[in-house]
Amino acid sequence: DIQMTQSPSSVSASVGDRVTITCRASQGISSFLAWYQQKPGKAPTLLIYSASILQSGVPSRFSGSGSGTDFTLTISSLQPEDSATYYCQQANSFPFTFGGGTKVEIK
Amino acid sequence: VQLLETGGGLVQPGGSLRLSCAASGFTFSSYGMTWVRQAPGKGLEWVSIIGHTGVTTYYADSVKGRFTISRDNSKNTLYLQMNNLRAEDTAVYYCAKKVMVRGDNWFDPWGQGTLVTVAS
Numbered sequence: 001d002i003q004m005t006q007s008p009s010s011v012s013a014s015v016g017d018r019v020t021i022t023c024r025a026s027q028g029i030s031s032f033l034a035w036y037q038q039k040p041g042k043a044p045t046l047l048i049y050s051a052s053i054l055q056s057g058v059p060s061r062f063s064g065s066g067s068g069t070d071f072t073l074t075i076s077s078l079q080p081e082d083s084a085t086y087y088c089q090q091a092n093s094f095p096f097t098f099g100g101g102t103k104v105e106i107k
Numbered sequence: 108v109q110l111l112e113t114g115g116g117l118v119q120p121g122g123s124l125r126l127s128c129a130a131s132g133f134t135f136s137s138y139g140m141t142w143v144r145q146a147p148g149k150g151l152e153w154v155s156i157i158g159h160t161g162v163t164t165y166y167a168d169s170v171k172g173r174f175t176i177s178r179d180n181s182k183n184t185l186y187l188q189m190n191n192l193r194a195e196d197t198a199v200y201y202c203a204k205k206v207m208v209r210g211d212n213w214f215d216p217w218g219q220g221t222l223v224t225v226a227s
Contacts, residue, residue, distance in 0.1 A: 001168075034213040036151075043201055044143075044151065046215035050208075055215065087151050091212035094165045096141075098151040 002026050002090050006099035014107045019075040021102045023088035028068045032092040035064055035073045038101075039084045047086075048073065080106055108132035108216055110202050115221030122192050122225070128185040128202030128218055136160075136180040139205035141214055142187050144198035144223075152198070155187065156205060170196075192225045199223075 003026035013019050023033065031051040036044040046055045048064035051071055061076045075082055083106050088099040114126040128140070142154040155166045155176040164176050175188040185202050199222050203214035 032211045036214075038151075043217040043219055044214075045217070046213060049206075049213040049215075050211050089151070089153075089213075094156070095167050096153045096156070096212070098143075098153060101150045 001095055002029060002093060002097055004088055004090055004097050004099040006086075006088055006102050008102060009100065010103040010105065012105045012107050013078050015078055015080060017078045019078050019082075019104060021073040021086055021088075021104075023066075023071040023073070023099050025069045025071075025090055025092075029090045029092035031067045032090060033064075033066070033071050034089045034091065035062075036087045036089065037082075037084045038087065044087065075104070078104070078106065082106075108204070110204065110216060110218035112200065112202050112218045112221040115200065115223045117224045117226065118192055119227050120193060120225055123188070123190045124192065124223060126187040126189070126200055126202075126221060126223070128187075130183045130185065130204070133204065135178075135183040139163075139207065139212075140176075140178060140185045141203050141205050142176060142185075142200055143203060143214070143217075144196075144200045145220075146195075146198045149198075154200070157185070189223070192223075194225050197223060197225045 005024045033051045035048040038044040052064045085101045111129045141156040157176045173191045177186045199220040201220045203217040
């Protein structure tokens with residue numbers, strides 16, 4: 001199975017800050033990576049697919065990059081509504097594993 | 108597009124439960140579907156996936172042999188039959204539509220989830 005490791009597990013930042021979350025796959029997954037946002041008590045929502053393609057309706061302050069084993073989710077200017085937990089997920093091979101999540105809090 | 112899960116509840120260890128996911132707003136028979144679960148306070152765990160015809164299925168090792176995914180395209184409904192339930196199966200179970208483009212897959216949208224509690 002492909003293991004997905006996210007870091008950090010949590011981050012606290014101020015409004016307007018740039019926040020970067022990394023996701024590392026235990027083996028190469030090409031660009032078959034998605035990022036999801038989950039707010040407390042809610043279902044996850046898709047932010048980015050194919051490592052770097054922004055889902056329709058997602059603010060442009062979110063961006064994704066990477067291929068192979070190393071990926072990044074960046075929030076260019078953190079907003080209060082971005083307080084959530086973020087998960088990466090690989091779709092290169094079954095089982096479609098998720099990273100452990102990164103909780104983003106607003107200072 | 109809407110996905111609505113039902114069927115969760117409290118069940119004793121060793122018991123069974125069937126979850127349903129009613130889909131609307133898209134051509135259900137054209138898309139693969141998946142179940143993902145989240146134990147209380149924990150991260151997301153992929154559970155199972157089914158192809159658009161229902162012929163192809165895959166399972167996480169943690170549920171293989173105990174859970175069965177199926178679908179009824181005439182009813183626009185996805186199912187998850189869960190047998191021999193264990194305490195560690197306690198979680199919110201989400202269904203989601205699988206989108207596949209050029210070999211890549213992602214899940215969008217997700218239902219609101221249904222809580223399964225396995226306890227005596």
